[in-house]
Amino acid sequence: MTNRTRNNRTRSNRTRNTSNLYRLAFVCLTASLFIAGTSSILYSWGVWGHQHISHAAVFALPPEMRTFFYNHIDYITEESSVPDVRKYAMSDREEFARHFIDVEAFGDKPFETLPKTWKEAKAKYGSDTLQRKGILPWYLQEMQIKLTTAFKDRKKDAILFLASDMAHYIADAHMPLHTSLNHDGQLTDQRGIHAFWESRLPELFGSTYNFNVGQARYIEDITAESWRIIRESNATADTLLSVERTLKAKLTKEQIWQLDSNKNMKKNTFGQPMHTLEYAKGYHTALNGMVERQMRAAISVTASFWYTAWVNAGKPNITDLDSEATIKRSKPHLEEEIELWKQGKLFDFKSFNEF
Ligand SMILES: [Zn+2]
Numbered sequence: 001m002t003n004r005t006r007n008n009r010t011r012s013n014r015t016r017n018t019s020n021l022y023r024l025a026f027v028c029l030t031a032s033l034f035i036a037g038t039s040s041i042l043y044s045w046g047v048w049g050h051q052h053i054s055h056a057a058v059f060a061l062p063p064e065m066r067t068f069f070y071n072h073i074d075y076i077t078e079e080s081s082v083p084d085v086r087k088y089a090m091s092d093r094e095e096f097a098r099h100f101i102d103v104e105a106f107g108d109k110p111f112e113t114l115p116k117t118w119k120e121a122k123a124k125y126g127s128d129t130l131q132r133k134g135i136l137p138w139y140l141q142e143m144q145i146k147l148t149t150a151f152k153d154r155k156k157d158a159i160l161f162l163a164s165d166m167a168h169y170i171a172d173a174h175m176p177l178h179t180s181l182n183h184d185g186q187l188t189d190q191r192g193i194h195a196f197w198e199s200r201l202p203e204l205f206g207s208t209y210n211f212n213v214g215q216a217r218y219i220e221d222i223t224a225e226s227w228r229i230i231r232e233s234n235a236t237a238d239t240l241l242s243v244e245r246t247l248k249a250k251l252t253k254e255q256i257w258q259l260d261s262n263k264n265m266k267k268n269t270f271g272q273p274m275h276t277l278e279y280a281k282g283y284h285t286a287l288n289g290m291v292e293r294q295m296r297a298a299i300s301v302t303a304s305f306w307y308t309a310w311v312n313a314g315k316p317n318i319t320d321l322d323s324e325a326t327i328k329r330s331k332p333h334l335e336e337e338i339e340l341w342k343q344g345k346l347f348d349f350k351s352f353n354e355f
Pocket of ligand 1 (some may be wrong): 044045079083084099172
């Protein structure tokens with residue numbers, strides 16, 4: 001048995017229970033998508049992306065936070081996809097708007113006219129409009145307030161739950177199409193590009209990415225930071241789409257899509273069309289590191305939001321929220337994973353693959 005296997009086996013019962021619940025929820029999600037005959041609706045980083053972003057963020061924390069977060073890294077890793085499960089398997093209508101903002105739906109100069117705070121946004125547009133067009137940047141601000149309170153109260157379950165949820169929404173904010181009206185290329189005849197970019201490409205090439213993003217930083221102004229993320233992400237959406245259009249124009253259907261014997265496009269579990277491996281390689285190369293860049297930015301910002309909440313809460317001692325025995329048991333594995341992370345790598349855990 002390797003150290004890594006031991007590490008997995010010694011993690012808490014709670015984590016194992018969470019894993020089982022998580023797997024059950026994902027089975028329900030898959031079933032519900034089949035029942036609904038739904039395709040192209042898993043608009044979020046795939047499970048692979050969310051889990052690797054959250055997992056890597058733990059190592060960017062200072063030691064005073066890292067021990068506690070590492071003790072619960074399995075929970076944080078797996079819980080990071082649960083907001084999507086709430087959307088689909090739990091049919092939580094309130095959940096949908098938290099994952100995106102259709103920036104272009106707010107007029108010609110949205111970044112000049114969009115209210116920066118939730119209070120102002122609600123007063124200007126009303127809840128119904130915002131539910132339709134998305135509330136992601138304002139929701140990040142709300143989550144930050146809740147996490148800060150959880151740190152102040154030293155409430156272990158609340159810290160872990162909110163930090164994991166927050167990691168999900170921050171990751172979504174770094175997926176350029178989560179900020180765009182053209183969220184699946186439906187306005188430019190590029191349907192399927194959303195899942196292709198955020199699930200298939202990381203699943204194929206993510207293991208070569210550098211996950212060492214340096215240390216978390218203190219964010220002076222969370223409101224300004226949440227809008228900076230959305231603005232930069234939205235500015236990238238055009239490139240993401242135009243690079244694919246250019247590439248597609250040069251190739252035949254057979255070079256782009258995996259086809260069955262009747263020349264119909266093959267589909268994955270969620271009804272997404274499957275691109276050929278060669279096409280995926282070509283697109284990934286033509287993007288010139290965009291997926292890795294957005295993933296690294298999401299890791300860094302996640303750790304920085306967590307760190308800022310903890311600093312603003314007065315830097316409470318969270319290490320002693322766990323027992324001495326738990327800390328002692330995790331320590332050698334933490335040291336081993338820090339060494340890996342320094343080289344840009346992560347412990348090779350298994351994620352649910354969509355393609
Ligand atoms: Zn999402």
